[in-house]
Amino acid sequence: MTETIYHELRKISPSKAREFVRKVLENQGGNVNKTAKLLGISRNTVRRARNGPLDDLSRRPKRISRKTEHYLEELIVKEAKRTGFRYRRLSMYIKRKYGISISENTIKVILKRNNIGRKKKRTSSGTYRSLYDYEALIPFTEFQLDTKHLLDKRSLPKEVYEHMKRYNLPIYEWNIIDVCTRTRFTAYSYELSSLYGFMFIVFVCLWLRTHNVRGHINIRTDNGAEFCSGSPKKLRQYNEMLSLLGVTLSPIPPAAKHLMAIVENSHRADDEYFLMIHAERCKNKDVFLYKAQLWQNTWNFYRPSSGKAMYGMTPYEKFKKANTLINPAVFKFPVFLMEDLFTKVGIFTKFLSAPKGGKYVYTKCRIIGVRDEFCKEHNDPWNRK
Secondary structure (H helix, E strand, O other), X not given: OHHHHHHHHHHHOHHHHHHHHHHHHHHOOOOHHHHHHHHOOOHHHHHHHHHOOOOOOOOOOOOOOOOOOHHHHHHHHHHHHHHOOOHXXXXXXXXXXXXXOOXXXXXXXXXXXXXXXXXXXXXXXXXXXXXXXXXXXXXXXXXXXXXXXXXXXOOOOHHHHHHHXXXXXXXEEEEEEEOOOOOEEEEEEOOOOHHHHHHHHHHHHHHHHHOOOOOOEEEEEOOOOOOOOOOHHHHHHHHHHHHHHOEEEEEOOOOOHHHHHHHHHHHHHHHHHXXXXXXXXXXXXXXXXXXXXXHHHHXXXXXXXOOOOOOOOOXXXXXXXXXXXXXXXXXXXXXXXXXXXXXXXXXXXXXXXXOOOOOOOOOOOOOOOHHHHHHHHHOOOOOOO
């Protein structure tokens, strides 16, 4: 009976069970052997209840030889809270910024131990859906297109904005990203207009077609004034002209900015790794465009991506893995200024507008030439001298 009572108490409360052992030990005159036989426990358990504290001791080892250093754990927690990155992206970020290699699994354990949860956005039904079937995507078929106002006064230090104004650097970025490989094509301008928007789309599509991209191209855009402004008529006109290139524009619904997540996330990288570092080193637009070209090359060839179905590969590595017949030179897209393109080439998109013939209007006016001969042969009364 006493054996049953001890083990039941042990399940409920270890401290109550040890108090019970002490009372039995006292009734047995302090005899450890008799108490152990009576309760059906070992003599060490009786001595532990007599000499030690009532509560259980921690089972944590006194020394963990492979435990992450305390200062590294603090660094991981600090950067995780500041950036909002999860373990895979945070591992690459810390390696690039501090030169410290920490495995993804180690970071995952540290984030869990410090109760740093993941920020989730779910649908009304509580389920999570991807924007694309990433595993089935073919390179250079699905794109996201957006513009960025570089002087938005929210993302960069004040001195960077003042420098860009003082040296008259470009203030708008045009950016189109391939969803499959995360390859980006970039241009800049001083103005934001639908003419520049259409020219940029056509220029990128001509570049793709030149490098053997043969599939249909679908470009997702927002409803900004630099594109279709939410106008069905303008969208229809654009798609009619772009159909000659095998391209379709697909605007997102109003208030659905999450459908542009891939290109929107790239804007943050532009701020942190390009503008915040290099903008103040540029004192004219030519140097700025040169630095922008280097940043685009870094993005396309050397910067690993933690996006879905990228598995830490760079855009160029993901492209090579796809084994397509597309010319790899497609990655060497030239970063340019829209005003320079307009000045040197003009409105080169005119070739997409099919010439329209005039409407025939019947007239009794005399037509000299072939009609005279026709009238003579048929005795036309209107063929009067």
